[in-house]
Every structure is written in structure tokens, then in C-alpha cells.
Amino acid sequence: MEEIAIDLNEMLITLTSDIVAAHVSNNSVSVDDVPVLIRNVFGALSGLGGEAPVEVAPPEPAVAIRNSVKRSHIICLDCGKKMKMLKRHLMTEHGMTPEDYRARWGLGADYPLVAPDYAETRRDLAKKIGLGRKPGQRRGGGRKKKAG
Structure with a gap:
């Protein structure tokens, strides 16, 4: 497994040097830009073996x-x-x-x-059994009148 990684790395270096040499021989590149070019080419070649990023399409609703x-x-x-x-x-x-x-x-x-x-049915049922009343309220909605 380690030998495969070494061989792959050597192959990437060889390909990088070939690509950079071809680019530099046909284009004017400053000396300061050559290391950046090498890094970019090597990085691009290294990323070729990986999986391509999968774009996730926005979901479509079953109905509007x-x-x-x-x-x-x-x-x-x-x-x-x-x-x-x-x-x-x-x-x-x-x-x-x-x-x-x-x-x-x-x-x-x-x-x-x-x-x-x-929701309406459940609300009516809850009101019918007295839920949602304030303390002291009767089911009829009013307070009990005192006789006197």
C-alpha cells in the first residue's frame, strides 16, 4: 500500500514538472510565480482522483x-x-x-x-370538558352570582 502511494506521488511530481515546463516554455512567467504555478498544478492533479462534489438539487414537494x-x-x-x-x-x-x-x-x-x-373539533371538545377556563370561571362562561 505504501509503495502505491510513493509511486502515485512520483507520478504526480513528474506530471506536474512536465505541465509546468510546457507552460513556462510557451508563456512568459516571472520567477516569483513559478512556485505558485507548481503548487496549483500539483494540487489540481492530486484532486483528480477524488470524488466529484455532488450537487444536491433542491427538493421538489409532492404537491404545491x-x-x-x-x-x-x-x-x-x-x-x-x-x-x-x-x-x-x-x-x-x-x-x-x-x-x-x-x-x-x-x-x-x-x-x-x-x-x-x-383542530376545530379538538378545540370544541376541550372547551366542552372545561379546558381553557380561567380559575373561578364556570362552564357557562359567567361567574356564579351570590344570593343575598
Whole structure:
């Protein structure tokens, strides 16, 4: 393995010297610029064997963002599934938090992760059982009047 690295390095040096010599013989290059040219050519040749950087294309949503929120359901932009609530789906299926999801698709903090009808149903149910009241408030909305 070490011999291969030495052979590769010697080959890179030989190629670098050949390229620099050809460039200098055909172009006017100042003496101060030759070391920089050598470093640049050697660096470029050394990087040729590596993997090319992969450009990641921006993700395409499964549906248009403005069409993803319906009264009865919300459509996941990653996979296109229709859901009433996205939070659990995002974590279990895609390994994302709601913040990651919103950042990935450029959504605002006000983008709903719960279908509007479902949120309304849950809100009505919570009010019905007395959640969301201030201390001392009755379910009817008013305070109890004292007799007297």
C-alpha cells in the first residue's frame, strides 16, 4: 500500500514538472510565480482522483405548497400522504422535527401541522370538558352570582 502511494506521488511530481515546463516554455512567467504555478498544478492533479462534489438539487414537494392544506387534511410535502396531524408522521417516517420540516420547505412558523377541521373539533371538545377556563370561571362562561 505504501509503495502505491510513493509511486502515485512520483507520478504526480513528474506530471506536474512536465505541465509546468510546457507552460513556462510557451508563456512568459516571472520567477516569483513559478512556485505558485507548481503548487496549483500539483494540487489540481492530486484532486483528480477524488470524488466529484455532488450537487444536491433542491427538493421538489409532492404537491404545491399552497395546495397542501385542506380543511379535512394536510398533505405531507415529502411523501404526499394525507394526514390530519403531521408532527408524529414527520418524526417516524422522515426523522424530522416540525422546525426541520418548515426549514426544508421554507414554510413560516404559522404553517399548520394539523388539519383545520381537526383542530376545530379538538378545540370544541376541550372547551366542552372545561379546558381553557380561567380559575373561578364556570362552564357557562359567567361567574356564579351570590344570593343575598
